[in-house]
Amino acid sequence: MAGKETTPGQPNMFGGMSSGEEGEDRRMHSLTTNMCAESNGNKVILDPEPPTIPKRRQELLKWNGWGYKDSKFSINKDGHVEFTGERYRLSGSVMPLLKDWMKATVGISLDHKSPSQPEIPAASIPLPVKNEEFLAEFRKSGIPFSDDCQDRLFRAHGHTLHEIFTLREGMFERIPDIIVWPNSHSDVVRIVELAVKHNVVIIPYGGGTTVTNSLECPPWEKRMIISLDTSQMNKILWVDEKNLTAHVEAGIIGQDLERRLAEKGFCTGHEPDSMEFSSLGGWVATRASGMKKNIYGNIEDLLVHVKFVTPRGVMEKSCQVPRMSSGPDIHHVIMGSEGTMGVVTEVTLKIRPLPPCKKYGSIVFPAFENGVGCLRDIAGQRCAPASIRLMDNEQFQFGAVLKPESKSLLTSFMDGLKKLYITKLKGFDPKKLAVATLLFEGTKEEVAALEKRVYEIAAKYGGIPGGADNGERGYMLTFVIAYLRDLGFEYYIVAESFETSVPWDRCLDLCQNVKERLHRECKDRGIQFPPYITCRVTQTYDAGACVYFYFGFNYRGISNPVHVYEDIEACARDEILANGGSISHHHGVGKIRKQWLKKTVGDVGLGTMKAMKAYIDPQNIFANNNLMMGDHSKL
């Protein structure tokens, strides 16, 4: 058995079977309030908490944009950009440099506004398709559901440019006909059984943050479409301190999971940029990656066990072991299945004690190439901090203009000094320098030692420490940039991000060539304003890196901006593949990148996927048409 690999001094993998070795510090975590009676051994059952995201999401979240309704960029009465609300550190502050930057880089003009259409009235929303036999039987189950127009509209989309633009300017051709909110794994089993019986389509819906068109309903679908919203399945069912695992319902969103584990002194450490809204089930279904994967791993490293409800029945392993040799790993069928084969209902994840020390940092490099060299070296020496990201010059400048109005003279004085030091003293060209942002986690000593080592390596590549503040702002940018796109929409800007993974030796060429290609394609398509194109290296591995691109342009004078954008992004993806990059590092394939899947996995690979789909879901109940699914004409 796997016991072979248990090394002395480490906790036994089989929590329930271990005996007598519980030290004081490993005692089960006592909970502040009503601990559930059924807790047995060292498993803790946590109190359910009302979900952060309500059933009527549109009451909390924007219906036609990113994030919370109360948080957005807007132009204030002085003509400056301001971030509203009080949820974020940036909330309530004015960014005096941002407006001019937007004018200069993408040619925004405050005189040319492109406001969104007002809310889409019920009359414009298509009538739901109703399968009466299904509904009759389903009502008896007592599972909550809704066929409210706005509820259905909200679940008809993710957050690609195309979808948000459609919300602002038009309407989807096909949207879900009914929303169901299962409360547990058994509810999901029941729903899937009924769907199979009555030939009804299910599209699982977690956080709705997809950027691959994977939630889009196939317009040709004549059957009733259920949107299976997992948001009510948000309980942490138990925490096993001995094995450092937690068993969690798949509907929980990232911020809730981390917050509630933190109450008990733990974390999963899985922090994708969308963690405020995205769900655990979604992470599994798309093979998500978290910012701090260097310490905690990506979702495939964190996953210990998963329950997967399919039309054939429940797919799961019989034990919760750290590793097992049992033929092809069924977890890898589930991970990345993108809702084409079933619903993830419960997941056992690895957890870690919260790190006592958390520290930001940054390194300024004279040029992007130096930064890439340094990151590769750090990855090669396997001493990467929890997170290390390298922003190119364009992104660094963007980060700088996001600086809020400085509250004190001292800060601006210090900023001035730093700038002087870097540009004058070290001779860095402000138009060329690149910045790496760092996040260290661990004990104080570990962090100190790692910091020292990382900065030493950086020095070899001409990098100098740039302060914690720059680092922190870099990470803040990640959360904020999604909001910024909505401001862009108001002023004729379309923008989107896309990502890839690439071997180290091609990393620089890929960044350069993709940027060049984007510029070229914009020019060829007659886009009149300079596009904004920037990239950053966001993850490092032994064998390569993850690269993230942001691309946006001012579409004034262009009649079909979304179409043009999509064309150009497709060219960029071709270029990425030609440069040895991948179809996606963590966003997934969905519908937006289907055209490259065959090339990526080959005929046999694609055939294998199709064969699995055909066995698991012969009726095509999970008909969201993502991944390997053919056109409807071929189905």
Added chain:
Amino acid sequence: MSTQSRNVWIKQDDPKLVSAKHKDIFEDILEDRRHSSDLRYSARSRDVPRFHLNKPRTPHQIKDHVLKSDRVQYAVEQMCQETQLPRAEVLAQASSVVDEMAHNLRDGAIRGLAYFLMKVLKKLYQRIYVNEEGIEKVRSMIHEYPVLLMPTHRSYMDFLLMSYVFYHYELPLPVIAAAMDFMGMQFFGWLLRNCGAFYIRRSFGDDQLYWAVFTEYVQTQICNGDSPIEFYVEGTRSRTSKTYTPKFGMLSAALEPYFKSQIPDIMVIPVSISYDRVLEESLYAYELLGGLLKARKILEEDFGNVHIYFGEPVSIRKFSDGRVDRSKHSLAPRYIVSLTQEEQDLIRLLGHHVVLVHQHNMVISPWSMVAAVLMQSQQGVTVRELIREVDWVKRLASNLGAYIDWPVNESAETIIRASLALHPNIVSVTPDDVVQLLQVAPPAVQGRVAKQQVQHFTVMQNAAQHIMLSLYRNHIIHVFVRPAMLALSINSCRQDQLSLDDLYQKYAFLESVLCRDFVFIPGHTKQDFEHTLATLAHIGAVVVEAGAVAIKKSTNKTTTFLSQMFEPFLVGYWLMCQFLLSSRMQVSAKPLARTQKSLTKEMQALCARLLQEETIHHHEVLSLDMANNCLHALYHMGGVGKEKRDGVVYMYPNVARLSAITEQLGTYTEVPPLPAVSINLHTKTVTVNAKL
């Protein structure tokens, strides 16, 4: 005053007085230099555009990069394993290869050369015309892409002119791939190296280390866009003024960085350089005849005008769109040389494309049309007739897409007399206004020189004039080759009608025969055929009725002229075939293999004899170039076999196939009578000539 125009807005009233500095799309870059200080010009500050992704490097840093590159390090490692030599020794070897190869482009040397060149160019040429629009494209391309310049190669002057033009227009001087032969030249070799020439061995077979250094040296300069890179896709100077078939070694090395996605794109700029008079004309003539005679010394003569046309830049990305899949290189490190079949095919296609663009952009001088007419009237022709014929050829060539340099404000007679005057070493005009090829008197017989040798000498001397004339006819011959292949097929037809399918078969056969002497894009035979047929039909030279060519109506001045122009080639080829068939010796049923060199030499001797006996009268068949091309074509058609012995290529006829080719070839044109015998070979009767 007398020069004052009737209208105030007109500056120059008399068309005769308008200078030829600007002409159509061209601008003369020498004119201004004739009125200003050369020294100041060569010392002026230059503001050159630079590739936007370029990181400035010195020639020394480039060398350093090459030696440290993954590719060279990998090759060094491989070599250490194979030869068991110590690493340091192999590295030293690599280092000496780089030193031998690398250029040392320096500003000072460039200015020096510019000063010196300007003096020379002003002496040699009347005007050097450059198409300004093309130059402006080059300028913007240099900023945005790595640039490959691919000029035609007719003269040593080519790269001096290119560098001068780049200097003149404030563009970064190109670095030039040059053959090793230059390096040997004492001062010149050094000067060129400092002006951007880098030296490449003509062949380096499977010397992996050399390959690695060469490839890296070229590629790193492309990737970083240090300078535009100039090389000749034809591989070497064309001695015949015809386009040589493209070579692919350098092109492959240069394009690999795109296929391996090291750079976003590469721009290929074809440049056509047309000379009114080629500096090395007589050198070439004698070289083609095998260096039998000494070249005349070139004095300070008038070499007329030069036209340099910068063609439309070809984006390799767009050119290869949908034809190659670059992601195929994702599975191996990029420093290991590998190109997919699609990429190799693409490189072949691009090579052919570039030389065809070259041809299209050549500027045809009146003299080359005069040469074409004179070639067909070797007995002499009056100036009046010549003018008429040239005018006719001019119309024909224009219709076939040639760009002709014809001064509009001069009379035809002035133009033609001027071009005759430009070539006094080839033609003369007799007092009764007849144009004749210059006759060269045989040298006085000294001592015991055999009579035969003197005769041979005379034949060769006369041939030299003909060959020189043919060099100029060759300036225009590419315009006519496809139509001529149709004309030959039609004119040799004995029926009243020729179906289009049969015509195509005949056309296709000629293409495979002529594929070394002329350039055809592989696999484009059908398109070429259809396009040519349409062209000839539209100018009324060929009449198609009910899906067949009406032979009688299609036998006219145009088709006859075209057929005659190519007759020397067909006769030459046919003779070569006959020669091969007759010279085979049966050694246990296998024909004796001979080296290519001995074959062509003997073939030449045979032709000289036939010329002397006046069995044939096309002096062009003496050309070694034609003989070599013929052997290559026959090899590709299966008429000749090849084998390597001690590293030398030996060739032998495949009798059955060769006989069939010979017979077919004989149907296109009138062939000279040769004594023939019939023999029985493998129960198949083959007509073979007696030993020639």
